[in-house]
Amino acid sequence: MKKPYVRLCANGPAGFSWGWGCGLGQHKRAHPTPWIYMISAENRPIWPEESIEKKDATMKKRIFTGLAMGLLLVGSSGTAQALLTTIGTATYNGSDYNLIWEDDNNGNSLVWLDYTNNANTWQNQVNWAAGLDSALTINLDSGYSVTWDGPSWRLPSTVDGIYQYGNGYDGTTIAGYNITTSEMGYLYYTELGNQGDRNTNGSYNTVPAAPDYYLQNTGDFDNLIASWYWSGTEYAGYPIYAWFFDTYVGHQDIGWKDRLNHDGLAVRSGQVSAVPVPGALWLLGSGFLGLIGIRRSRRVRFTHHSDLLDIIDGA
Numbered sequence: 001m002k003k004p005y006v007r008l009c010a011n012g013p014a015g016f017s018w019g020w021g022c023g024l025g026q027h028k029r030a031h032p033t034p035w036i037y038m039i040s041a042e043n044r045p046i047w048p049e050e051s052i053e054k055k056d057a058t059m060k061k062r063i064f065t066g067l068a069m070g071l072l073l074v075g076s077s078g079t080a081q082a083l084l085t086t087i088g089t090a091t092y093n094g095s096d097y098n099l100i101w102e103d104d105n106n107g108n109s110l111v112w113l114d115y116t117n118n119a120n121t122w123q124n125q126v127n128w129a130a131g132l133d134s135a136l137t138i139n140l141d142s143g144y145s146v147t148w149d150g151p152s153w154r155l156p157s158t159v160d161g162i163y164q165y166g167n168g169y170d171g172t173t174i175a176g177y178n179i180t181t182s183e184m185g186y187l188y189y190t191e192l193g194n195q196g197d198r199n200t201n202g203s204y205n206t207v208p209a210a211p212d213y214y215l216q217n218t219g220d221f222d223n224l225i226a227s228w229y230w231s232g233t234e235y236a237g238y239p240i241y242a243w244f245f246d247t248y249v250g251h252q253d254i255g256w257k258d259r260l261n262h263d264g265l266a267v268r269s270g271q272v273s274a275v276p277v278p279g280a281l282w283l284l285g286s287g288f289l290g291l292i293g294i295r296r297s298r299r300v301r302f303t304h305h306s307d308l309l310d311i312i313d314g315a
Contacts, residue, residue, distance in 0.1 A: 083191050086220045087111070087272060088140035092132070096139070100220045101272045105186045110267050111146065112187075113153065114223050117264035122242045122257035125230045125264035129153045132266055149269035155232030156183035156267050158243035163235065163254065169198035179252045183267065184229060184245035192217045196250030215247045228255075228262040 083103060089096040090113055098114035113136070117128050132153040140146065159181040161174045168176020177196035179185040188194050194217050195205050208216055215226040224247070231243035234257070241254040244262050255262065 084219045085272075086141075087144040087146070088138065091137040091139065092135060098220060098222065099138070099140070102187065102191060103272070105183055105191070106181065108183075108269060109149075109271055110183065111270050111272070112221075113266040113268075114221050115266070116223050116225055116227070116229075117266075119227075119261040119263050121259075121261060122230050122255075125155060125262070126232060128264055129155050129232070129266040143275045145273045145275070147271045147273070149271065153266045153268045155230055155264060156187075156245075158182040158184070158231040158233040158245075158252070160233050160236050160243070162237060167202065169196075169202050170200045175253050177250055177252075182231065182243070182245065182252060184231065184247075184265075185250075185252055188215075188245065188247060188250055192219050194247075194250060213248045214250050224265070225263070228260075229265050230255075230262045 085101045085103070086098050087101045088099045090099050091097075092113075092115060100112045100114055102110045102112060113132070117125060120128070130152050136153075138146075159174060163175060164173050165175050166173050169178060170176075171178035171180060173179065174181070177198040178189060178200050180189050189196070195214055197207070197214060198204060205214070208214060212226045215224070218224045226248045228244050228246050228248075231245060233243045235241040235243060235254045238254075240257060242257045243252065244255050244260075245252050
């Protein structure tokens with residue numbers, strides 16, 4: 001394929017018509033100052049203005065690509081995160097446990113402590129969770145910050161009401177299966193995508209193998225187990241009971257607070273912010289500087305043939 005080449009035209013007075021050395025046939029052109037032009041592979045002259053526009057277009061494309069990448073990185077490092085995100089650890093009794101951010105649990109932003117406290121009575125589990133404020137050392141990953149909403153760590157909450165089992169499999173009752181109005185139910189079914197022992201139409205699912213049974217997906221959790229977990233919500237209709245969630249089969253119910261021993265899982269309400277990574281800010285800033293540079297470069301008039309050669313080399 002024929003490659004483009006450069007031709008230099010000599011000085012000439014105003015109205016000078018380029019001759020054989022500066023153009024061919026229909027390519028003759030009058031110009032009062034020295035100019036050069038490039039002959040394209042199709043034997044067509046490409047004038048400096050065309051070269052400038054071509055370089056500008058190429059540069060703009062590269063800069064806008066950089067801007068798009070920068071905005072993508074900034075956006076992805078913001079609060080629009082995955083539904084469950086490990087944002088650091090908490091040191092408890094000499095060991096580190098994941099802090100897992102759930103950005104939307106029925107409209108609430110929660111941080112879970114990935115630690116299962118051994119089975120105990122309801123009141124003892126409530127006291128354990130509340131005492132974590134002074135017992136934990138929070139170690140957030142670089143780029144994350146948390147503004148706590150609640151006064152302390154606590155057990156997960158449940159929507160309380162008059163106990164109605166009824167069709168306790170379609171998710172519309174406050175006791176039964178497929179209930180997502182509680183924080184544990186939403187985590188189990190919606191975030192982690194587990195099944196319950198019953199479908200919403202009432203039929204039974206195939207029971208998975210022990211020991212996890214229906215708790216097949218645990219996401220970022222390493223210490224969420226198939227068990228019974230107390231909720232921090234008492235049953236108002238009969239306060240000797242409190243709500244709990246059974247992760248063996250995905251079942252929510254009430255239990256006697258002082259006579260049953262269930263496990264504890266702590267959670268805290270808080271707003272998590274992600275700081276943009278330095279690379280994203282650099283890409284964004286360099287893109288804006290590049291756009292400023294384009295506007296300034298368009299005011300420059302070429303005075304030497306090396307200027308156009310630079311354009312041709314960079315095109």
